[in-house]
Amino acid sequence: MNAHELRVSPPAPPLRDHLPFGEPEGAPDRIEVTSRWFERGGRPWFPITGEIHYSRIPRERWSEVLGHARAGGLDSVATYVFWAAHEPEPGRFDWSGNLDLRAFIELAGAHGLDVIVRMGPWGHGEYRYGGFPDWLIAQGLATRTNDPAYLGLVRPLYAQIIAQIKGLTHAEGGPVIGAQVDNELYDQPDHLATLREIAEELGLRVPIWTATGWGGAQVPETLLPLYSAYSEGFWEDETVEWPAFAPFHFRYSEVRDDLTVGADLREALDGIATESAEPLKHDDRTPFATCELGGGMHVAYHRRPLVSPEDVANLALAKIGSGSAWQGYYMYAGGTQRTGAHGTEQESHATGYPNDVPALTYDFHAPIGEHGQIRPHHHYLRRHHLWLHEEGHRIAAMESIVGGGGDDPDELRWAVRSDGKSGYLFATTYQPPKRPIAAQPGVQFTVRFDGVAGDDGSVTVPTSPVDLPAGVSVAWPLRYALTEGLELRSATAQLLTRMDDLVVLAATDGVPVEIVLGDGTIVDLPVPPGPECFVDLDGVRLLILDDASANRLYKLPFAGRDRLVLADAPVYAEDGDLVVHPDAEHTAIAILPAPDGLEARGARLEPTGGTDWAAWTLTADDAGPMPVQVDPSPGPATAPEPRRGGPMERLSAPTDYTGAATVHVDVADFGDADRALLRLDWTGDTGRAYIGAAFVSDHFWHGRVWDIDLTPHREAVAEHGVRLELLPWRRATGVWVDPTVRGVQDGIAIDSATIVRVAKIRLSAAGER
Template structure:
């Protein structure tokens, strides 16, 4: 295939992108009442807010699965990641463990979570159930409800009576916090993955409204051919892989579609096992329409931010998979990016034990009893992962130009199953737009380089060709190139082979007459070309030429933090991808600033909050404050490092930098190169309605590794994680006989948060119980990690010391 591709001749791909007709309005029972401040409306093509298109970016965060003292950290990372909203399940089993015994305390305090989200500048979508799934025991139903044998998830009067009571309790927690009341709650989801009961879904909204809930967005999950009533907005999903597939499925049937540009919104494979096993519903391909009509906008709520694992099947979704899928949905017309999960958590323990779905509770899958990490951008214990940075690049762009993108319609230019065909699309409004192209698919079915890529887009009053000369698009990349993007008054970027990140007012910085700083990111392996309409003077590392009434600028230097092109009224900063992954846009010291950081950062009430497992880091700001100083608090109860120091480095081009020293952060090795033997591992077993492999529950014959952890390895930092690099089958960590963490090995390291157990671990240590890998069992793992020997290998066990440092800024720019 690569040789055939290399021999192809370049060909210009052409498309016409006319100005779309105005969207339909007032045909949906959604939106705020007339006169509502900051009113939210839903048109047939996009959402609006305060009279202009709104492109929400939402991430799933489960408050009841995260320690309350960690909420602010997780929400801060979500906001720093470019999200403007979070979604959260309200698990009935957690809030009413016994009939009439409602709990809203501790990390079940929904009201406090919503208020804290608002403090971080985040809206909230409440997934109210009553059935939620979320890999929870009985889908979140309390055991006492299941025991009554009611016709649940229907309009059965006895069931609805209980639903009304639970709904009333939930809505009481949201009193005064809805959007119409000036609060952060903008939406409510009714049930979850309910496919054949549209009347019941409609009733759930009615029940909520009867109890006083008023929100502009009423939603339901629409995948799997779900029948969604007209009173709810269907939201869709897209996952790179799924633990719910069988062990003989190398890649789910619908997953390849999600890496192409397509008008297909539905996915019949997500949750198909539950439909079949629990509801007896089998949806055949072609039996339902996969594309909605023109009445509804294309909105998502479950783009896979990672993937959970089951015992029988353990996908290894990579950060690049997540980012490529998300960008493919933007190129396919999505106007609402919603991720599941955005932050992982820990399965609860309730009156009947751990509250995960399992064969024992009638589910097709056994999932871990404690961990719900999901391989998310923010992990179960606050670990910030690479896809947090990759997605933030997309979200910064949406913050800057999402209103324009939302109003653009999509034309899919090419991208069939044929891997030799260029996959590309255009989103445009007749005047300007974006060209999307991708050569990315997951490693098990990669794509090759696309030679001689060039796209010609005919707009209403101009034709734009990007790039001006064909370029080879490397394998494994996705791009979104701007067309006729306005840089400043009278200055238009006709096209670019770099992607828009963000822009910021640099008027109070050095070279104040340079205007705004517009930030682009180059794609590794793609030469950067900027095409400006008309005759434009440019300074900086570029080679200019006049062509077709435009000024073509070829970047003559490597992209990076100091690669600046000066233009009349604006400066264009062209970053490389590694630097772009370090870029944030945060409110620091009372104004929006660009922040380059080697370590994860977020902002809260004007302070810069740093989370680092590295003892040294560099932080750079644009525009820069007069100073950065280490503070002792940011008004939360979270711990901070009192040994940290920050020192100015000085100015370097646009940026002013500081070095951060955090002596307590880092790693301390506890053990390495262990090969324990399990004396009597249990025999493989099967169970559940689909007769899949069951997770072992008998650890009496497991290998046991006792670990003593020095007190000074756990003290003096905000969080101490035990990181275990190992291979095997299933593991558990026990402190004082209690299982505090578990792990189905699937290729990633296993992290155990020791912070809540510091005193116990220092006194008694902890024990790892490990069961061996046996390829003959038939568990599916990713091909990239499949070739491991039978048995148990523990390569290393480290304590990862994560420090938290709060930096506050001076008021005046450092150059005054």
């Protein structure tokens, strides 16, 4: 039998009042920072943040993206302020259009989201020169130091940013709760401290000041170090099959740092080798906080990772099991690189960057894609976030203790996060498919809570051993209070959320659900897990969803109260309505408790009955796929000779498209669809898309479809169609792609072309219940 035991004690109280963060006593909704967690309004708080770049998203789509982010369970967003975008010429600042930082912050606040402003001056995000304007580079200053000439240019930038934020800080009743200075600066702690001093001298007051702490960075005590965790990296060499740092992030560990994230940039631009950095460390003075858990992964020309939704979700859950007190994702929503006086503003070999990245797309395969596509990991992560919204105030104060698991893939990886009396048991058999780990047969755990007297302090879960399938991660509740007098002693299902007297749990495919109450009673499920699997107990009701239904579950404010929503299409709340974005003609939606009535704009609404849930089918005539005729084997095409460049002599992206295959795509009218994407399932090397003379999209093939947003170009598309310039795949070039797609033949092949039509449906309540 695969039996494991662990004894947990109540954690020691955290250190307080030792850090220069937080707000004074008596402040409304006071934010504090202890050595182990954050507090808000007098109780522990578990922030959930996603990176969204306002300047890379059309302003008219901000509300949609922020709405999806809030519906996905974020309580805050972080955003880079790119200096080059806002001060393209010395002294001329631009805050208009989708550069309107103030409007973005106000809209985030309207969606119930706080904001962390990543102020720079140096940012990155694969922006040209890290966001430094070309005119600054031309001056040859000692940037990112306390050189007076450099600081003399930083002050006006900070003054402008702070003017945009005026009246919107947390102390002023606004959403701005934090600021980051610079980014990935490893050896200039005095400069980082000076940047905060300058911002405060200019009037900025926020409760949380941060700096990126990975890579052994030297962070001054006046800034809170935040960490990262990625499952892949486009910044690795094309000879690296899987980065050495990646396996560590799928195990449980209190170690926060990763020396290798961005190590190529550190070495190429700053001359700091990884070997000279400090070793991985655990900090007893600051909470375990992250700002860059990989929400996906960008691609470079030489290396094109294929990070899956499962990679993202399992890594994120591993960090919660490891003790994270702040989940921060990079990216949470993709975007498009800006275009300026020098053309597109991406980083490249031409700017001294080690990697050539696409000229336009910054999709990052994020939970929300470049054009608003909602990916599976948006749903997977929402499950974590529903749980953290419900239990985060308890989980944040719980200590993580690793029960087992390390480098050996055959050893079970598990941990317990506990307050000494109750907690959550984490276990995982997940690692990305390029190096999977095996199932664990006959698993059983016994956890002894030292904070509980007698036999009640020992919990064995499950009561009989179960097999833990390969490729899953679980977080099982232990001694969870269902009501004041009723305890859920253990469950082999994960807590999702609760609402009034309803507690919602989710089963894991391949793991039998066992519900054990405090007196040892094992609860029988009336039906298999699913939307109708309700269990009535004394003073409380359980709903045990199956895995697929849990991925469809939202908790949203609607018709005067929070309600559970099961939807086949992405949905969010806005101005009292539910907004649904289906990409199929028919969409099922169910609401619990049901409003007295439902009205739809943009679709026909048909009730489909239901007992506990009220259910409807939405029919949207302007949603659904439209196949497009295209030559499946365009040609002839000739690839240019491979080139290398940049400080690390990596493969350079082709700029010569004279030998490209040209494909013309005629696009029929896509009706009144809210959004229309041309989706290409193809293989090749790189591609560019034009509508008329306008360069609208590019793609480094890496095994995923290429989505081209046609919506902003309706009239031009009707007149010109879409022109594709495609270069052929040539294995001999040496580009790294994932093993699962590596076997493609040289050349170009287009398997399909489809117009994906996405509708926008607004659902309003006719009454309240």
